[in-house]
Amino acid sequence: MQTEMNLDLLSEARRQAEICNACRYCEGYCSVFPALHSQRAFSDGDITQLANLCHNCRGCYYACQYTAPHEFELNLPKALAEVRRDSWESFAWPQPVARRFQTHGGAIALAFVVGWAALFWALRSIGSSGGDGFYAALSHSAMVAIFLPTFFLPLASLAISLNRYWRSVGGQRLRFQHITTAFSKAARMKDLAAGHNEGCNFEDEDRFSQARRHVHQAIMYGFILCFAATGTATVMHYVFAMPAPYPLFSLPKLLGLSGGVLLTVGCGAMGVLKLRADRNLGDPGAWGGDMGFILLLGFVGFSGLLLYVLGSTTAMPTLLALHLGAVLTFFLLTPFTKMAHGFYRLAALIKDAQ
Amino acid sequence: MTTEYDIAVIGGGNAALCAAMTAAETGAKVLILETAPKAYRGGNSRHTRNFRCMHEGPLGPLVDDYNEDEYFDDLMKVTGGKTNEKLARLAIRTSEECLPWMQEHGVRFQPPLSGTLSLARTNAFFMGGGKSLVNAYYRTAVGLGVDVLYEAAVTHLQLDGDQVTRVDYTHNGTSHSISPKSVIVASGGFQADTNWLTRAWGPAAQNFLIRGTPYNRGVVLADLLDQNVRQVGDADQCHAVAIDGRAPKFDGGIVTRLDCVPFSVVVNKHAERFYDEGEDVWPKRYAIWGRLVAAQPDQVGYVISDAKSLNLFMPSVFPPLKADSLEELAGMMDLPPAKLRETVDGFNAACGDTSAFHPTELDGVATHGITPAKTNWARPISQAPFYGYSLRTGVTFTYLGLKVDEKAQCSTSTGPIRNLWAAGETMAGSILGQGYLAGFGMTIGTVFGRIAGQKAASYAN
Ligand SMILES: Cc1cc2nc3c(=O)[nH]c(=O)nc-3n(C[C@H](O)[C@H](O)[C@H](O)COP(=O)(O)OP(=O)(O)OC[C@H]3O[C@@H](n4cnc5c(N)ncnc54)[C@H](O)[C@@H]3O)c2cc1C
Ligand code: SF4
Ligand code: SF4
Numbered sequence A: 001m002q003t004e005m006n007l008d009l010l011s012e013a014r015r016q017a018e019i020c021n022a023c024r025y026c027e028g029y030c031s032v033f034p035a036l037h038s039q040r041a042f043s044d045g046d047i048t049q050l051a052n053l054c055h056n057c058r059g060c061y062y063a064c065q066y067t068a069p070h071e072f073e074l075n076l077p078k079a080l081a082e083v084r085r086d087s088w089e090s091f092a093w094p095q096p097v098a099r100r101f102q103t104h105g106g107a108i109a110l111a112f113v114v115g116w117a118a119l120f121w122a123l124r125s126i127g128s129s130g131g132d133g134f135y136a137a138l139s140h141s142a143m144v145a146i147f148l149p150t151f152f153l154p155l156a157s158l159a160i161s162l163n164r165y166w167r168s169v170g171g172q173r174l175r176f177q178h179i180t181t182a183f184s185k186a187a188r189m190k191d192l193a194a195g196h197n198e199g200c201n202f203e204d205e206d207r208f209s210q211a212r213r214h215v216h217q218a219i220m221y222g223f224i225l226c227f228a229a230t231g232t233a234t235v236m237h238y239v240f241a242m243p244a245p246y247p248l249f250s251l252p253k254l255l256g257l258s259g260g261v262l263l264t265v266g267c268g269a270m271g272v273l274k275l276r277a278d279r280n281l282g283d284p285g286a287w288g289g290d291m292g293f294i295l296l297l298g299f300v301g302f303s304g305l306l307l308y309v310l311g312s313t314t315a316m317p318t319l320l321a322l323h324l325g326a327v328l329t330f331f332l333l334t335p336f337t338k339m340a341h342g343f344y345r346l347a348a349l350i351k352d353a354q
Numbered sequence B: 001m002t003t004e005y006d007i008a009v010i011g012g013g014n015a016a017l018c019a020a021m022t023a024a025e026t027g028a029k030v031l032i033l034e035t036a037p038k039a040y041r042g043g044n045s046r047h048t049r050n051f052r053c054m055h056e057g058p059l060g061p062l063v064d065d066y067n068e069d070e071y072f073d074d075l076m077k078v079t080g081g082k083t084n085e086k087l088a089r090l091a092i093r094t095s096e097e098c099l100p101w102m103q104e105h106g107v108r109f110q111p112p113l114s115g116t117l118s119l120a121r122t123n124a125f126f127m128g129g130g131k132s133l134v135n136a137y138y139r140t141a142v143g144l145g146v147d148v149l150y151e152a153a154v155t156h157l158q159l160d161g162d163q164v165t166r167v168d169y170t171h172n173g174t175s176h177s178i179s180p181k182s183v184i185v186a187s188g189g190f191q192a193d194t195n196w197l198t199r200a201w202g203p204a205a206q207n208f209l210i211r212g213t214p215y216n217r218g219v220v221l222a223d224l225l226d227q228n229v230r231q232v233g234d235a236d237q238c239h240a241v242a243i244d245g246r247a248p249k250f251d252g253g254i255v256t257r258l259d260c261v262p263f264s265v266v267v268n269k270h271a272e273r274f275y276d277e278g279e280d281v282w283p284k285r286y287a288i289w290g291r292l293v294a295a296q297p298d299q300v301g302y303v304i305s306d307a308k309s310l311n312l313f314m315p316s317v318f319p320p321l322k323a324d325s326l327e328e329l330a331g332m333m334d335l336p337p338a339k340l341r342e343t344v345d346g347f348n349a350a351c352g353d354t355s356a357f358h359p360t361e362l363d364g365v366a367t368h369g370i371t372p373a374k375t376n377w378a379r380p381i382s383q384a385p386f387y388g389y390s391l392r393t394g395v396t397f398t399y400l401g402l403k404v405d406e407k408a409q410c411s412t413s414t415g416p417i418r419n420l421w422a423a424g425e426t427m428a429g430s431i432l433g434q435g436y437l438a439g440f441g442m443t444i445g446t447v448f449g450r451i452a453g454q455k456a457a458s459y460a461n
Helices: A007-023 A032-037 A044-053 A076-091 A105-125 A140-168 A176-188 A211-238 A251-276 A284-310 A316-336 A340-353 B014-024 B043-047 B068-079 B085-104 B130-143 B194-201 B203-207 B219-226 B282-294 B307-312 B326-333 B337-350 B424-430 B440-460
Strands: B007-010 B030-033 B050-052 B123-126 B147-149 B152-160 B163-171 B174-178 B182-185 B238-244 B265-267 B300-306 B321-323 B386-398 B409-412 B415-422
Touching: A007 A032, A007 A044, A007 A076, A032 A044, A044 A076, A044 A140, A044 A340, A076 A140, A076 A284, A076 A340, A105 A140, A105 A284, A105 A316, A140 A316, A140 A340, A176 A340, A211 A251, A211 A284, A251 A284, A284 A316, A316 A340, B007 B014, B007 B440, B014 B030, B014 B043, B014 B130, B014 B182, B014 B424, B014 B440, B030 B152, B043 B130, B043 B440, B050 B085, B050 B440, B068 B085, B085 B440, B123 B130, B130 B147, B152 B219, B152 B415, B163 B415, B182 B219, B182 B440, B194 B203, B238 B282, B265 B337, B282 B300, B282 B386, B300 B307, B300 B326, B307 B386, B321 B326, B326 B337, B326 B386, B386 B424, B415 B424, B415 B440, B424 B440
Parallel strands: B007 B030, B007 B182, B030 B147, B182 B415
Antiparallel strands: B050 B123, B152 B163, B163 B174, B238 B386, B265 B300, B300 B386, B321 B386, B409 B415
């Protein structure tokens, strides 16, 4: 069962959208406004779609002549951020954990401790029947047994959520061209550049800056590289019968190292940007959850790098448990943390292209 | 601190900022005194969306060309000839170099907004609107070393002979005085001072809404006029439009405009029509309806429309009143129901063949045999649900101001004041005696702001 979306948040966003529709000054900033101006009245699904098109660049807040103390109290980035998070929570499956992590950094930390303990226990009790490198601490088959479901369960969960999203916003049948349009926008993070390609108004009030876009790109490509590292290693293992450990000049290592650096630096920098930005222009309730998620993701990258450096020391098994515990937690929480936004954003861009 | 600053700029809108940046670029030490708090800085400029710009060929967001003569002709049409040709042509000619200058100082442009394609050739739209322009200018100005004092209300300029010797202002509840070498006045008109408007307009003015900032109260203007600085324009000349009657008293801005009049009938509080709603396309008639409504009892009008016309105009900021019958709508609007029915029935009966109806052109679909006639888009108001809006007069700005020359310099009857310049709305009356051309306010402010900044700096340096 999906839960109903919060009507107060929806109607506040609708109130603001109606003001924007009579104003239109922000039309050039992002995809939200052209989508908004093509309608006269906004259903709950329309508002949900607009919310997922917004990436909280805040350009429209600082440009708005109607922000508080004006009685119209415009704060579109915040209104849309709150609806956005609420939509992810409402569509998430299974529902009992849906509202635990987006707003609770502490819950993410707790989950990480549990994930780490689970891995520590696995290392202790399953251990390894011999093997090289990390497999000396935990056997390859044990890793597969743990991480295969860890990877596919969240995907199944997200598939259910996205299907709910798609129905709620009235999406139509997919065509190839919608998808390519959406991917090309996402790859360049076009909207994060703002209409005039000078970035967001994030860490220093109304100053346009590319910092958030670049940092976000570092995180995204860092993540993709790390993922690709694991992917190539799996292929090498099964298809070419070349099990780990790999030398430095091998695909998995090169991909993983560069990805790990990007991920670590990116998440660190994103944390700093978030500390500088005005919390009240996002979803203030989700600030802790977002921060927890960024730290977790950064830690995945950082602990991976540590493993590389200290992999042949006695600290390795402890580090391995920490790293794999973080990875486990990260994957399992994907549908319930900020990580879900990537999937929703793509869905929103595809819908927008229809 | 009495001599610390070379130049004091009074006001914090477009004209003030253009002047301050230009002066600071020469190395002058500039102080901006803005009466509004930071959240409301930027006066009426924060509500704008575009400026009108001459161009010989495609320029920035502007297509084709718009030459000096065409621009000037457009101006003459709306002002009925009440235009200072020399200053107007100066503003027009200089506007072309303003666009790249604005970009260099942080302004970003965008293609015309949806619903404003008719202006794609003549008006360059600011991305994000006037507040983002103002934000960009403040950043640039501060980067150039300009100091900005918010909540600093200038109360008096001391004029001694041909020179301003002192600027008095209050800040944080205490009074201060400075004596900069040059002073630039860019503090707008007086429309936010209802008492002054009432003196000029009569009691009707109490019911006017002010579309822009509550801070343009004409304090400095009145102070200078009291000291016999030369004045231009009449106090009862203002730009006023008909806006949504539910708009806030101040700062409602662009969203309170209504575009529904051409597709509706408009009645007064006695449910009587009073003017041809279809006289011309709305952008050309927008400005006269402010005065028309001001002349009605209680300074209010009521728009009555029906289901078939609702989607022909831009959505309004407040939803229209909606009713299944005219009587019900009359009840919601406190109009006499029987009289409204009679007026609408009479109007409907006067409508003829509507097959040529065309919402974006003068279609000649007119009424016959009623006064006032509706000469275009006249279709019966017949298809429920019926929709209603109230209309009030919304004042954009006033024309009474300081008379300046082509150097933006102020004067008294005995000659120029050596160190006093004016820019923007506060001197716009030097160029326009009446009427208004969309986007010309920002042109005047930018052109004369830059001139004032230059002249004030070269005097001070
Ligand atoms: C809703 C609306 C939309 C508009 N749209 C457009 C448009 O699209 N294009 C266009 O060209 N024009 C437009 N105009 C007209 C335009 O706003 C003005 O022509 C222009 O902004 C004038 O600029 P300014 O700098 O002279 O005055 P303002 O921008 O009004 O600045 C005056 C400044 O003086 C300050 N001030 C006032 N008194 C004092 C004092 N005693 N001490 C210190 N500071 C003081 C005010 O706080 C303010 O910062 C619009 C006006 C409105 C109301
Ligand atoms: S955010 Fe403000 S300025 Fe931008 S379109 Fe909406 S109402 Fe207009
Ligand atoms: S915050 Fe940025 S992305 Fe979101 S609606 Fe405003 S301008 Fe668009």
